[in-house]
Amino acid sequence: MSEFGAEFYRREGEDALEWAxxxxxxxxxxxxxxxxxxxxxxxxxxxxxxxxxxxxxxxDVDFRASAHQFSQLAMDRAAERGTDDWIAAAKALDNYWVAGSMASAPFYSDDFDFSRMLKEVPEGPGVGDAVGYWAAQDKDAAWSSLKEFYDSKNPDGTFYLGALWQGVATTTESQAAIGWTVSRLDLIPDEMRDMSVYSLIVAGADRSEEFEPLLKSLPRESDRITAAQHMLETQTNAKQLKLAMNSLPRQEQMAAVLSMAESYRKSFQSGDEYQAAGIAKRLEKPMKILELSDEEKAQVMSRVGDP
Known part of the structure; x- marks a missing residue:
């Protein structure tokens, strides 16, 4: 059927879709x-x-779950054809993109202009994957283009430091890849640093064996606070949350949990009992991990407005 579909479309174009x-x-x-x-x-x-x-x-609700597979195929094939086609596809399919993985990164044409891609569609679908692919081929060139984003205070580039690391990690020993990427943080403007750390932590969440070495490599305590706050927000991995929290001094652990509780205050006090119960449950996990005393737990709950 796939051969029929391909040949039919080549012959009839969009009319083939109408017929089908x-x-x-x-x-x-x-x-x-x-x-x-x-x-x-x-x-x-x-x-x-x-x-x-x-x-x-x-x-059609039933179709929505399948839409991304077609946009992924379109982006992959466009990457093979070249920069112009890829940029056009990225602009067209922005709303239908689900990020892929480095394991399935497509082949890019030999003359693909990654630097131009970053300039023209910095938030386009698949840019992170493309940055990772590029970094695996030439990490210095990839970093040089990202650095232009940081120097221009363009916030889009902050999300790609994790992709840069993932690309470098495919061709470089694990700790060396972490060290090289983390060393870029000190070359980034301070106001963009937190989001860059966030990007690394998001990437690290998919690299379980490297998550702890990544945390230990972060040079500033403020970086580790950013990491802990992200893990508190997502709570997708209890082990990683514990590692992130334990990378901080006790005072900063409490500060992170109190800040999280404060962010929920308005929602907790909205009058929605179901929502309030959900927030209380989310706060239970970090309080348990940190083995808070009853007094400390009461302090956390007071921040959401629970007497």
């Missing part, structure tokens, strides 16, 4: 019906047409 839609009547999934294989070919060759159909099909 009429045959299926509704979205039947990625592996059933005739629309999916035709849409695959549109994704591989025609991002602008794909965008129109994603907009149209996304009215």
């Amino acid at each position: 839609m009429q045959q299926d009547g509704e979205w039947k999934g990625s592996y059933r019906g005739v629309l999916a294989p035709v849409l695959n070919e549109a994704a591989a060759t025609s991002p602008t047409i794909l965008k129109r159909w994603l907009d149209r099909l996304s009215e």
Whole structure:
């Protein structure tokens, strides 16, 4: 069916999509019906047409979960064709992107201009993956372009330090990759540092064996506070949360939890009992990890307005 869909689209263009839609009547999934294989070919060759159909099909709730697979295919194929096509696809498909992983990074054309990509679509879909791919090929060139973002105080670049690390880590020994990337922090304007640390912590959450070495490599206590605050907000990994909290002195541990509690104060006092119970439960985990005394727990809960 996939060969039929590809050939049919090559011959008939968008008319093939209309015909396939009429045959299926509704979205039947990625592996059933005739629309999916035709849409695959549109994704591989025609991002602008794909965008129109994603907009149209996304009215179907059942289709929405599948939309990203077509945008991913479109971006991958555009990367192979070159910078112009990739930038055009990125601008068209921004709303349908789900970040991929370095393990599935596409092949970029030999003359792909990553620096131009960063300048023209700094927040485009797949930029982080592209930065990681570039860093694996030439970390100094990738960093040089990112540094321009930082020097211009452009906040977009702050989110790509983690991608830079992930790319370097594919070709460099683990601790060396961490050390090289973390050393960039002191070259970044102070007002952009917290978000850059945040980017590293987000990337580190997917690299469990390297999370603790990353924390230990952060040069400033304020960096580790930023890391702990992020882990408190997400609470997706209890072990990493504990590592982040234990990287801080006791006083800073309490400060991080109190700050978190304070941020929930308005929501806790909204009168929604279900919401208040959820907030109290979120606060339980760090209080348990830190083995807070009853007095300290009361101090935390007082920050959300619980007497």
